[in-house]
Amino acid sequence: MSARKPSVPEPAAIAVKARPASAPAATPGTAPGQERRRAPRIPETPPVPTPAARLDDYEPVIGKPELDELRFLGSGLTGKTAKMVNSTAVGGGVAEILNRLVPLMNELGVRTKWEVITGGNDFFEVTKGFHNALHGAAYDLTKDALEIFTMYNEQNRQRMEFGEDLVVIHDPQPAGLVRSKQASHARWIWRCHIDLSTPHPGLWDFLRPLVEQYDAAIFSSPSFTRQLSIPQYLFYPCIDPLSEKNKELEESYLGKIADDFGIDRSRPILTQISRFDRLKDPVGVVEAYKLVKKYVDCQLVLAGGGASDDPEGAVVLEEVRQAAGDDPDVILLNLPPWCALEINALQRISTVVVQKSLKEGFGLTVSEALWKSKPVIAGAVGGIPTQVVHKLTGMLVHSVEGCAYQLRYLLTHPEFAQQLGKNGREHVKENFLITTNLKRWLVLFQIMLGVTQPRGTA
Amino acid sequence: MATTLPTTVGVRKAGTPFYFNSESHLTRIGRERATNLVELLEGLKSCPDASIFYHTFQTLREHHYLRAGFSNDFAQWVFAACNEVGLAERLAVVDVRDFTSIPEIRSRIVGAVESYLKANPASGTRPAFEPFYFCASDTVVTPTPFVANTLEEFAECLQQAGLHSIHHHFISSRLRPPVTRNDFSTWLEAELGLTALAARLNRIDIYTSTLSDVRRKIVQLVQQEITRSTP
Numbered sequence: 304m305s306a307r308k309p310s311v312p313e314p315a316a317i318a319v320k321a322r323p324a325s326a327p328a329a330t331p332g333t334a335p336g337q338e339r340r341r342a343p344r345i346p347e348t349p350p351v352p353t354p355a356a357r358l359d360d361y362e363p364v365i366g367k368p369e370l371d372e373l374r375f376l377g378s379g380l381t382g383k384t385a386k387m388v389n390s391t392a393v394g395g396g397v398a399e400i401l402n403r404l405v406p407l408m409n410e411l412g413v414r415t416k417w418e419v420i421t422g423g424n425d426f427f428e429v430t431k432g433f434h435n436a437l438h439g440a441a442y443d444l445t446k447d448a449l450e451i452f453t454m455y456n457e458q459n460r461q462r463m464e465f466g467e468d469l470v471v472i473h474d475p476q477p478a479g480l481v482r483s484k485q486a487s488h489a490r491w492i493w494r495c496h497i498d499l500s501t502p503h504p505g506l507w508d509f510l511r512p513l514v515e516q517y518d519a520a521i522f523s524s525p526s527f528t529r530q531l532s533i534p535q536y537l538f539y540p541c542i543d544p545l546s547e548k549n550k551e552l553e554e555s556y557l558g559k560i561a562d563d564f565g566i567d568r569s570r571p572i573l574t575q576i577s578r579f580d581r582l583k584d585p586v587g588v589v590e591a592y593k594l595v596k597k598y599v600d601c602q603l604v605l606a607g608g609g610a611s612d613d614p615e616g617a618v619v620l621e622e623v624r625q626a627a628g629d630d631p632d633v634i635l636l637n638l639p640p641w642c643a644l645e646i647n648a649l650q651r652i653s654t655v656v657v658q659k660s661l662k663e664g665f666g667l668t669v670s671e672a673l674w675k676s677k678p679v680i681a682g683a684v685g686g687i688p689t690q691v692v693h694k695l696t697g698m699l700v701h702s703v704e705g706c707a708y709q710l711r712y713l714l715t716h717p718e719f720a721q722q723l724g725k726n727g728r729e730h731v732k733e734n735f736l737i738t739t740n741l742k743r744w745l746v747l748f749q750i751m752l753g754v755t756q757p758r759g760t761a
Numbered sequence: 762m763a764t765t766l767p768t769t770v771g772v773r774k775a776g777t778p779f780y781f782n783s784e785s786h787l788t789r790i791g792r793e794r795a796t797n798l799v800e801l802l803e804g805l806k807s808c809p810d811a812s813i814f815y816h817t818f819q820t821l822r823e824h825h826y827l828r829a830g831f832s833n834d835f836a837q838w839v840f841a842a843c844n845e846v847g848l849a850e851r852l853a854v855v856d857v858r859d860f861t862s863i864p865e866i867r868s869r870i871v872g873a874v875e876s877y878l879k880a881n882p883a884s885g886t887r888p889a890f891e892p893f894y895f896c897a898s899d900t901v902v903t904p905t906p907f908v909a910n911t912l913e914e915f916a917e918c919l920q921q922a923g924l925h926s927i928h929h930h931f932i933s934s935r936l937r938p939p940v941t942r943n944d945f946s947t948w949l950e951a952e953l954g955l956t957a958l959a960a961r962l963n964r965i966d967i968y969t970s971t972l973s974d975v976r977r978k979i980v981q982l983v984q985q986e987i988t989r990s991t992p
Contacts, residue, residue, distance in 0.1 A: 368905065368923025372783055375903050525790045525894030537788035537896065688891055693841040695830055701890065729826030746787045746901050755901045 349641035355406050356545040364544045365738050373738065376745035377411030379754045384467040385415045386489075390430065390476035392419045396540065396667070397473050397496055400740070403543050407741050413748065418463060420477045426455040430476045436503035437475060437510075444505045456480060465489055469748055472517070481516045490751040493517040494538070498527040498664060498685065518751060523665050524686045536747060539689065540665045541740040542674060542731070547643035549674055552651060560648035564604070564634060571601035571714050574653035576646055576671075578607045579619040579637065582662045584682070587703045589626040589633060591659070594707035596632070599714045603627075606636035606649055650675050655713050655720065659706050660684055670735040673697065673727030678720035680709045690735065696727040770990035771913040775952035779945075781907035781918055783926040784900050784933065786819065791895035798843060799885040801835070802874045804895050810863040811897035817857050817866055818936065819898050822928040825972035832968055833857075834893075835870060842889040848877040856968065858935060902929070912953060916983045924972045931975060932967055945979065958986050 362370050387405060389397050401417050408415040422430075429448045436442030456479030463480065465487040472480055473494045484491045493514055499507070499522070507529070514520060519534045528535055542549050561568050573592060577583040585605050592603040605623060608616075620637060627633035638645060650656060656672035656679050663685030670690050672679050679697035681687045691697035698709040713720040733739070749755045791812055793804035805813075816834035824831050831837060832853040840849035851873045860866045878885045907922050909915035919927075930944035946959035965978050 366923065368783070368921070368926065371905065372785060372903050372923065372925070376785060376901070522790065525794070525896060526892065528790055530792065535790040537790050683890055688841075692824070692831070692837065695824070695827060695837075699841070699890075726826055730824075733823060733825070742785055743787055746785045746899070749901060750787065750899055 347639075350547070350644075353547065355403060356543070358407060358410050360545055361738050365732070365736065369738065373411065373742055373745065376742065376749065377413060380745065380748055380752070381412040383413055383469070383748065383752060385413055385469040385471065385748065386465065386467045387415065387417045387471045387473065388420060388463075388477050388480060389417075389473035390420050390422075390427075400541065400737070401473075403546075403737050404741060404744070407737075408744065411741075411745070413745070416467070420455070420459040420480075421462075422455040422459075422476075425451050433475055433506060434497065436506050437497055437499060439501035439503070442503050442506065444503060444509075449509060453479060457482075468752060475510060478510060478513045481513055484516060490519075491517045492519050492521060492747070492751070494521045495527070496523060496540070498524075499529050500526055502529070519747070521747075524689055526685070536743075538740060538743050539735050540667050540670075540686070541735050541737045542667060542670050543737045544674060548647050549671060550647070552644070552648055556644075557648050557652050560645055561652050564636060564649070566604060566634060566652065567602060568652055571599060571654040572604060572652060573601055573655050573657060573710060574604040574606065574649055575657040575659065576606050576650065576668050577658065577660070579605075579616045579623065581619055582660060583607075584659045584661050585619065585623045586626045587661075587706070588657055588659050589623060590703045591657075591706040591710060592633065593630075594704070595710045595714070596630075598711055601654070601714065602632040602634065604634045604636065604649060604653070606634075606638055606646065608638055608640055646671075647675075650677060653677055655680060655710060657706065657710070658682065658687065659700065659703075660687065663687055666690065667735075669697075670731050673724070674731045674735075676721075676724035676728045678713050678723040679727060680706055680713070690730070691727075692730065695723070696730045697723055769987075770953070770955070771987035772911050773953060774910050775948070777948075777952055779909040779915060779918070779948045779952070781905045781909070781922045781926050782929055783903045783905050783923055784822075784929045785903055785925075786822075786898040786900050788815070789897045789899060791897055793895040795889070795893040795895075797886050797888055798839070798845065798848070798874065798878060801839075801893055802871065802878065804893070805835075805867065805871050805874065808895045809897060810867070812895045813863050813867045813870070814936065815897045816895070817855070818933050821857070821932055821967065822925065822972075825924055825928065828971050828974065829969055838889070838893045842891050842893070843884070843887070844890075845877070845881075845884055847881075848874065848884075851877065857932070858967070861936070863936065912949075912955070912983060912987055915949075916980055916987065919976060919980050919983065924976065927972055927976050927979075931979070955986065958982060 358370065385408065387401055389401065391398050405415050405417045429451045432442055432448065436444065456477065459477065460480050460483050465483050467489050469492065470489045471492045471494055472478060474496050478493060481491055515532050517533055519536060520531060521536045521538045522528045523538065523540050525537060544550065566572060575585065575588050579585060588605065589603065595601060620635065623635060627635065650672050656677045658666055658669050658679065658681040660666060660682045661684065663682065665686030669679055669681055669687055673690060673696060679691055680700055681691050681697060683699040683701055688699060691699055693699040700706045700709055791808060793808045795801040795804050820834045833855060836849050836852035839845050839852055852870060855866065855869055857866065905922055905926055907918035909918045934944040935942060942963050946963045949955040950959040961982050962979055965975055967975060970978065
């Protein structure tokens with residue numbers, strides 16, 4: 304497998320050094336980190352998308368029995384039709400999952416369409432506000448906003464047909480399409496990807512009657528749910544082991560990335576991959592690193608995006624730089640969004656991966672790191688405890704000091720760290736791969752369509 | 762006059778073949794949740810049997826790769842989220858193989874929590890780091906291509922079947938009426954008359970082994986039996 308070569312030789316991303324600007328330039332033979340790092344070579348434009356993986360491509364990852372099981376479950380649904388509806392064809396985790404999931408469903412014989420609702424700027428402004436309000440943010444819910452939401456849902460409902468056996472509506476934006484349920488023979492499922500644990504009360508009062516018209520709802524974590532009159536199922540978000548962000552990489556490419564970013568692979572590397580966002584607590588990670596650095600000679604890599612297109616991200620990046628001071632072993636990388644391969648490589652060369660979030664959705668970067676058999680230290684928030692089972696698949700922490708202590712422990716107990724990483728990979732394989740997600744859909748479809756009668760206990 | 766050679770155990774044909782099945786699951790999110798030990802106790806008493814099954818039997822499948830440190834979801838939560846090590850230890854030793862019904866398991870777990878709270882009342886309302894969510898699962902049994910007519914074929918199938926199949930026949934089968942032990946032992950004894958081998962399989966510890974280890978041990982015991990009986 305060959306690594307993608309950078310298409311543009313000059314740097315596009317910002318490597319923010321935590322060392323004085325006057326530091327000398329790197330010279331041949333100089334140990335990385337000891338001299339000024341050269342700017343990274345990052346492509347300026349997104350790479351050409353790789354063809355979607357086919358089911359057979361997953362056999363080396365999940366094994367033939369698992370693949371056979373998927374095929375068997377699919378065979379029970381041959382000829383059945385499904386429709387997935389969401390609000391965007393590109394960008395965002397839902398579109399990313401549907402891009403992979405829909406072709407696999409079709410390959411298994413479940414004829415699945417994916418449709419995207421349309422709307423004006425006013426609709427998407429309203430749904431963005433709804434999104435934040437459902438996450439608990441303060442929101443001034445107006446009659447106009449509800450009317451705009453209802454009007455566009457109604458327009459889309461009139462435009463779309465629902466002749467399939469199953470209709471899956473993703474997230475709140477198209478939730479109102481369920482008004483077509485009475486006129487269709489389909490079973491309707493609402494797939495909620497967001498955390499509804501503390502929604503805006505008025506908005507939830509508006510949405511709840513819509514949600515309860517569905518035959519079932521799906522949430523990403525038990526903690527994201529509300530009490531509903533319909534069955535609620537748990538579908539974890541998933542990663543694709545064959546995607547650019549997760550596929551195996553050649554050692555030579557890992558070496559190149561380390562070299563490009565001035566990372567010394569002979570010393571421990573602590574990494575956090577996340578946007579420069581206060582809720583990811585990058586400053587806390589720097590503080591934890593400093594506590595560790597007193598005892599262990601290590602480096603810290605903070606890599607993510609958000610500092611170029613988000614004013615707050617730039618402020619947070621500056622705060623992190625201030626916190627890092629002139630330490631040359633703190634490497635801050637503000638990467639463009641198409642750097643999946645580079646992120647993959649950074650995770651793979653890390654000794655320990657940190658995700659010290661203070662608030663989190665599901666936090667799939669944790670699964671990405673676990674899949675690479677990395678020991679992970681993470682904040683016990685959002686969906687992280689589902690991925691990090693404390694002391695078994697990683698370490699959960701609640702403070703800077705706790706993070707520092709666990710970092711020191713893992714750096715000085717490599718066998719334990721290795722076991723965590725090994726367990727973590729198996730945990731992801733069992734729960735958070737796209738093939739597991741595919742299986743959940745197939746089982747749910749079978750149950751919803753009465754193809755099979757599930758057993759409740761044994 | 763032709764002489765009939767004694768049939769070795771490995772190729773002796775069973776009256777009924779062993780059909781390897783597997784299981785697929787869907788997790789249902791329940792209504793009960795607990796933010797401290799008192800609420801856990803309430804949930805334990807009121808949750809459906811399917812929840813008790815999910816958090817004791819099902820979780821062994823979800824964590825099949827662990828060799829130690831994990832027994833059931835209740836013990837793990839009490840340990841990691843409540844930091845009540847004494848109770849976690851008592852819950853961790855609840856071995857699903859000791860029970861033949863869910864009410865028995867429920868009663869044992871409820872008893873452990875009740876007695877702990879009686880001795881440590883202050884622990885009851887201490888907030889956990891994160892809530893415990895009671896879940897259950899809908900299970901769909903799926904066939905596999907693997908069918909064994911003889912002990913040799915059985916060993917072959919064991920090595921090729923998925924780990925979910927091993928869980929289905931070796932762990933969750935213990936609560937499937939009227940059987941109260943693993944399917945493999947039942948078949949070996951009933952169809953091939955291998956009572957001692959069946960008993961040896963039933964003694965394999967599922968809590969200190971990964972499911973892969975369990976499979977390896979079963980195959981090893983079966984192959985030893987074949988070797989022993991081969992002239």
